[in-house]
Amino acid sequence: MVRRAVAAILAVCVVSAGCMAAPLTILYTNDLHLRFGGLDDIERLIISERGGETPVLLVDAGDAWQDFRTPLAAVWGDDEMVAWMSRVGYDAMALGNHDMYWGSKRLDELACAADFPILCANLRPVHGAVPFVPSTRLDAGGIPVLAVGLITEELLPYSAFPQLRSIEWETAVRQEIDRAAQPEDVIVILAHLPVADAIRVARRVPEIDVFVTGHSHETTPEPVRVGETLIVQAGAFGRTLGRLSIEVDREAGTHSLLGNDLLATEKAPTDIGRGLRRLILVASAAVAAALVILL
């Protein structure tokens, strides 16, 4: 009799635990750097993933809007990239160092144009408002997510942002979790940081469930595990779209890895003529200024 009762209780526990476990797909990009060639394919993959029953979160780990290696796109492509990211429905994006390179005013304009929040928790304004927030709460098909942004300290245009003070990554994440996280939240860090730095943070903040990283242009065919934290990165330039599948047990506050894929994209030709007029304008103005100063 007792054995039957125990079995029945165990069965109820298993069934209820099963009900609380829910799959979640996190689609991720990083370091797109204005490479428009792969975007059509990424968009196709995103639409395909959203067509399924599993809730999908779409995030980016920074450096989407700028790159000096593509001078033609660098002077015209940022608006277009923000419009594309808004159109395909990104849920959040981490601020990358390149995203700040056009200065404070331009960052304000781009952030206003974006339909998704820009996240950065480790740069704090000493004075005034900034066009990014430390974290945001998202709902992925009923699964609550707290997304927190981090940015590298390397190669930031500090003098263009005198009102910003940088704080330690671990401190920033800890403060955001303490301030904004609910017990049932999946904690996702969108970090414009190399995997090695993410490992360091994950060791000190074990509550983190997923770390989507960037900046170093690394690929993680298998997520790097630090305790229960999964760390991923999808290379660069839109060559792949990352797809991390996890099962979230909200009651137990745990997750399990179902799979991680880097979906290869095909590069389509970019219409380089679109930015030519602006590039010529910028180059002409710079040459004219140089002549006035030098001659």
Add this chain to the structure above:
Amino acid sequence: MVVAPPGAIRMDISWDGAGGAVSVTTTLMPRIEVSVSSSSAVRFGLETRLVLVEDLVPFLFAATVGTEGVGVIATFFFGPVRIDAGRTWGRNASRWGTAQLSARPELSMLFGADERAGRVEPFAGVRIFPGGHALWEIDLTIGRAGVRASISAVAW
């Protein structure tokens, strides 16, 4: 290019072999700055800076009009690297150029040259941000003319 963020007042105090100088700069309108200065050489200086081109990021261009003459300033920035160059016509005619590399929150490196009366003075230095932000900074440069030190602060 715009040394004081909108609504802010910036103060610079500097010393070099020729003596001390102090200047106060504020933004009157989004494209217009006014700077008042005093130094051992020039007791009173007033300069207005008008940003003429700001929509061609990463290139900016400004004109200056002041008691010491008229001038132009061009800025080209590549994120952590920023290049400024300028020229002044008038009593203290000069040409100058600087390149600044911001590698860390606390430190930038500065390289440049200043040309007056046909004499070119190269210099190099560091820009230190003790607070980890640029609300106040200490500049130390060394050139043929000697060491120059300055402290700058921005306040609202």
